[in-house]
Amino acid sequence: MTWLNYWGRVHVSGIDLGLERVIPVAEKLAIIKSQAKVITVAGTNGKGSTTTIISQILKHAGYRVGLYQSPHIYRFNERVKISGVEATDAELIAAFVTVDQARRDCDLTLSFFEATTLAAFLIFKQRQCDVLVLEIGLGGRLDVVNIIDPDVAVITNIGLDHVDWLGDTIEKIAKEKAGIIRPQIPTIFAGQQTLPQAIQEKASECQAPLYCYNRDFFYQENSTTWMFSSPANTLELPKGKLAVHNAATAVAAVAMSGLNISDKAIAAGVLEANIAGRFELTEVDGKKIILDAGHNPHGVAFLLQQLKTFLKHNPQYTEVVSVFSMLTDKDIEAVTAELKPYISSWHIAPLTAPRAAPIEQIQETLEGQVVYVSENIQQAFQKALKTLPAHQIILVCGSFHTLEAVWESITHVHE
Known part of the structure; x- marks a missing residue:
């Protein structure tokens, strides 16, 4: 039995929001008070890209950076990186043994x-990281990542996702995300929507200076570069592989951190940052x-922006074929409605994940397609690949689990 299987079985539910069980174990492990500077990022979409870019900038500035992200796509080790390098299996296993002992001691x-x-936090402590860049898994207020106080809080945007856990309105979800704000720390809201009242209220209550996209910092895209501007500075930066909006959020975060970071380190970090499963291009x-x-819906709308740009620059592709599946607790109807105008045919199949949507549920939303x-x-991917003419491109989307299954298929093809 592997450690990951073990952790999947120790507790009665996979998601259990609340910190009362986890805090005694964290105190036993002495990981709640971090000596490192901490930047915590919450939000509905864009967290992975934003934390990756922040981490790369800090690495180029010479800091030892602990980066924690979830979920992983291909390997669990992706979740825990030190200065861009994944934690080893041996390191993770040793940390799991220590955490399990502390858990048992606390009963x-x-x-x-x-x-x-x-x-992950234990590994960062052992490696004596200078800065921790932490991605909130779900919500903010009651997420285990929130046991460590941040020095900078970043909220990328607020969308309707995980409504069963976080609430069914933007304001209810914003209140959960705002739980990462602490007294008097710089707080960044990078959403492209109106600032939710819950975030404004929490920042005011904490006397936390609040910096908002399109009010306190801005960006403008050119063909190969983009401009970041705030009252403090203006920078011309290269376009990297990740979305400029998330890069601008990352630059705002490092600018507010009080860390010593050169313009050169910012440019190098933006250019180098890359993340699996974010408009990732490959060939088979x-x-x-x-x-x-x-x-x-928010994530897919963003994906479609990138797809339109890609197709504009690659006119040889005139049709998009999708390999697609989703989890049942996601808004399948809204996601497929966004995608339908751009997809010529769909290859669908059920996922093997616990919350996989029944194939009938997906089929229902694709009526007439x-x-x-x-x-x-x-099998769906192989079928799409086998019948793909030169003018078509395959888009794999809908879930991290869909990507993982296709990646396994690609790896098998390459072996």
């Missing part, structure tokens, strides 16, 4: 996410594949 159970997050047998983890059903995602 408590931990969920998979709680246990693995504590293990000379055929072009796009992998994107977009799984809610050209749809091919397979037994599993690997």
